[in-house]
Amino acid sequence: MNIRVASELDYPDLRLIYLKSRRKSFHWADIEEMTLDDFDKHTVGEYIILAEEDTHILGFASLYLPDNFIHHLFVHPDFSGKGVGGQLVNASIEKMNKPLRLKCVSENQKAMKFYENNGWKKVVEEGKPEEKYWVMEYE
Template structure:
C-alpha cells in the first residue's frame, strides 16, 4: 500500500524526539551484524549535525527522513520506519534529495545492507568504489541524474 498524503518537508525541532527513536529502531533492524550495545536515540543528533534533513510525514506521523551534507551533495542518511518500508516513502525522500543536488550526488552503503543496496541500484545509483569503515566494508555510490 502506498502513502497518498505523503509530505516531504524540512526538519523542525519538534521532529527531533520522534526521529531519534525512528533512527535507532531502523538501525537496529537494518544492521543486526553490528554491535549495537552502545547505540542510543541521541546518536541521531551527531549523525545529522550540520546537515539538511528532509522529513517524510503523513497525517502527522513521521515515516522517515533523509539527511544530506549539502556542500558535498552527499546523502548521509536515509531511514524509513520498518512498517512503512516498501510503500514509496524512501523513494519520495530519495527523489527530494536528488532534486536538491547541485552536482553529481554520492552516498556510502554498507555492503552487508543488501536491502538498501538493491534500493539504490534500482533507482539509478551506481557503485563507484569500495572502502572500509568502523561499521564494515561499504560501497561508494554515485547518482549523476
Template sequence: MTWTIRPPRAEDQEMLAEIYLSVRRETFVWVDPGKFHREDFAAHTNGETVFVCEHENGGVAGFLSLWPADDFIHMLYISPDFQGFGAGTALLQALPEWPQHRYRLKCLVKNRRAKAFYLAHGFRVTGNGTSPEGDYEELSFSPA
C-alpha cells in the first residue's frame, strides 16, 4: 500500500477519535472499556503535533501524536483494517529527522504486539513504570 502522511484536517477529527477509541478498547482488554471515551482523543492530543496516515484511497488509516518539546511519541494508533501493512512504519519515518534523531515513548507491558513493533524499528527498553492502564516500559530510539 501507498501511504501519505499529512497534518490533520478539521474533517479528520471524528475518524481520528474513532480510531483512538476503538483500538484502545480492542487492545487494552485488561482495562474497563467504560474508561475510554471518544472525547479522549481531543484531550489527549492537546498541544501535540499530530501526523495523519492516509491510505491510497484517501481514507484515514491511523495517526501518530508527538510531544515535540520532549521528542516523546505519545500515541501511534492504526485502524485494525490497516495494521500490518506499513502504516505505522510510514508514520515513524515521517517524524522530523527520522532516523537521525532520538525519540522515546511508553509502551504498556501487556501490549506485546506494539512492543514487538517498536523493537523491530530500533527502539530499546530504557526504563519502566506504572500507569492507570498498567505497567509500562519506556522505549527509546537512538540513532546508530
C-alpha cells in the first residue's frame, strides 16, 4: 500500500469515496442530501493524502495543518477493515505536530472504537443534542 499526497487528478475518485462511505456509514444523516460536490466544499484549504494499491485509491485523509487537525478520514467501503485507515492515521501523525486533534461523531461507534484502538483519547463531547461529537487527541 502506498500513501501519497493527492493531486486534483485524484479528486473524481476521492469524491466518490467520500460520498459512498458517508452514505454507507452515516446512518444518522439524510443520505439524499449528500452529493459528490461535498468533497470539494468540505476540504477547502486542506492537505489531502491518500492510500492506493496498484493505482486504485482505497481511502484518504484531509488535514488542516495549522491546527494539527485531521478533518476527514474515509476509506472506500470495499476496503474497510483492511488496515487502510490505520496507515492513513499513521501518515497523518508523521505529517503534523503533536498533539493532534480530530472530531468524531458520537453516534459513529465504529470510528470511535477505531480511534481509541489507535491511541486516541476522548477529550470532551460537544455539539447540539442531535449532533454530538467527541473531540479526540493523540499525544
